[in-house]
Amino acid sequence: MKTEIEYFQNNLFMKFTWMIGGEAGFGIMTTGVLMAKIASRLGYSVFDYVEYPSLIRGGHNAYKLTLSDEKTHCLQEKSDILICLNEETWKLHQTQLKDDAVVIFDSKNFIPQSTKLFRMLSLPMGKILKELSGQAVMKNTIALGASCALLGVNFQDIDSLLLGQFEKKGKEVVEYNRQFAKRGYDYVKDNFNGLSQPILTENKNQKQLLVTGNEAFALGAVIGDCRFYAAYPMTPSSSVLTTLADWQKKTQMVVRHSEDEIAVVSSALGASFAGARSAVGTSGGGFALMVESISFSGIAEIPLVVFLSQRPGPATGMPTWTEQGDLLFAVNAGHGEFPKIVLTPGDVEEMISLTAKAFNLADIYQLPVIILSDMYLSESHNTIKQSILNKIKNQYQINRGKTINFVDDEKYLRYQISNDGISPRLIPGFKEHYYQSNSYEHLQDGHTTENGDERINQVKKRAAKINTYFKNDFSAPLIYDDLDKAKTVLVGWGSVKGILLEAQKQISDCAVIHFNHIYPLDKEKVIKLFNENKRYVLIENNSTGQFRKLLQTETGVELKEKVLRYDGRPLTVQCITEKINKHES
């Protein structure tokens, strides 16, 4: 048996996982994010994930975060600290603990029973609450203080965080929170000082931001000069709406919560026609309602950015859980034939840069651009270095393609035939001119037509955008590590990126191919990444392997092996390594 000191020395805490669970409605998520912010401020890379039911009260909430002094891409399976605000947490999560984990509970509430050598820390949360006449939700803050004491955080760091978090609500609120954190902190210092280790001491890393995928989309939209955002709340996309709405006075964006998703997308198309960069956000069910308008955007050639954050369907499905189940739906969304672009960022950094890019693509190609996220990417926080955000911001150039504010010619044709498929788009208002954007098939000047030749001309013109996109803006999938030397290649798209990168470290001679420009796919650039002498394994968070079908249709490449998960939970490194190793042995 290892002593505590040896345990901490051996692990060196390159990676550390902290988890808190309790009844829904008691501030678990808020506390979790406070913990993540402390780690982020101290310079550690953080990734978190929250499990919660589609309820406001009752049910179980759990929040988990992994922090590291190296870039962390996803959660560790097993936790080093588990805080049980109720017995349910212990029952559900005791199997996800490292052998020497610290378990925090209140012995007045329940006593965890285990044959394993966990280090048990009874924290009298109930007693402290009573003494300070606190509400039940303050248990979290006591536990936060206790956790910080265990991890060697200076109380000053907690103090300044609480000040930043609650100062808008007044000094009393700051002080109120502070006393609970202090009691938890002091209790550990006084009674369990032996367990306390300097894990979260100041790291010399650069300044970081802690953002979710949804917040990353919001940042990307602001960088991309989005001026109009409309949405109808739908988990897991809603926090884009609330974030952008909150920023309105600063950004001067018009952010509108419309009566339904059809109004949402229609108003965005109206604003975009007028000349404002516009976007909408939703999840699968809301997107289903928008689909007719996606087709309208296609034929009328009105730029539009759509943020589609997936959750398990069909229908209402499992609203607060995760899945990559809408890839083919997004790719095929809209009746009739017209080009669109679908992007699948793999992490918050890609979310920011690809969102900003999406606004350029929508303007350049005058079509709908869909950004696919999912609950896992949308709601998980990840740290991003401020220097990286600055770089994205500073390198971004607005490119509106053939958008024009005036015309020299006497005659202006909105849907003029061109080799690259793109016609000049005049922003409405220029004097002596006018035109219509038409949802009917139209002549070059926009008037409705049913003439066969004119129809063919317009179909070909719109379709030609795809080749122009391949030439100028398509980006081949990113390769991680040496593809030539690799024997095993993990293939994925979207939010699985981080999990693939962590799994890769545990598989010998392994490379990763990650697709973020997922549709349309430039066959020539993609096909050469696939070679018969390697073992390719497709990793997807759905039940049918949708990307496998897409890849085969678009490029002819067929992937035989796959790891699929569709229980509403994110994939894990273990899911992948088990499959790879099983096959090998």
Added chain:
Amino acid sequence: MSSIKDFSGYAPTWCPGCGDWGIGIAIKSALVQLGLTPSGIGVVFGIGCSGNMNDFLNAYAIHGLHGRAIPTAIGYKLANHKIPIIVVTGDGDCYGEGGNHFLHACRGNHDITVIVHDNRVYGLTTGQVAPTAMKGALSKSTPYGLIETPFNPLALALTQGATFIAQSFAGDAPHMISMIKRAVAHKGFSLVNILQPCVTFNKINGYQYYRERVYKLTDNKIDDKDETMRIIREVEKEKYPLGIIYQNQQSSYHEQLPQLMNNSLIKRKRFSDFKLLEKDFI
């Protein structure tokens, strides 16, 4: 100065005798009389015989999807609130397919003018009943008679907060011109419901039917909701008031957005002070 000719696109394809001809002329006349030009207005057309005006009326226009003209127009207005935005729609488009948008646009008092061609049938799909059709109406989709009672757009607009409600008749061009001018000049959501004979598919509610049943409002208290509701309920007795039924001046939606105080959304400078946003993430 613009002329009717400036606003005239292709020659209309409406049936001879259709009420839409009169509405088309009235819209163009009203725009000319208001001193507007095709490049200075935005028009959003719905889908239907009314929406087919897209090819006959010149403007910076959108011919969008069935039922979605109103929310499209709202987005257009918010992006460029300096120009008048007009919706040309029909009873099926606006009160059926787009009914939800209609009532929410009233609530929002969006500064757009909605001109509804109310002919009580679906003309473009060959004459099925529309939401405003009378109970018992026979049509291809209701061969045994319509079960529902008629949709009352005026009552709905009033109760949902529209600030300008007018009704006119396609057989009375000067009246339509006057109503459309007043509606476009009104700041806030304005509805002009135009009773429009469909000579091909609606054999009941024709010119003769309306001439016998319309009456012009004089001296009605246009800001009195109780009186207005009494007038609106006359339609239940097949008496159709023409004129401004209700008007009340209130701030429109875009006037209540601080970000649109100085410039239109499309004209303002790009936002660049990211420091303001970053502190939320530290």
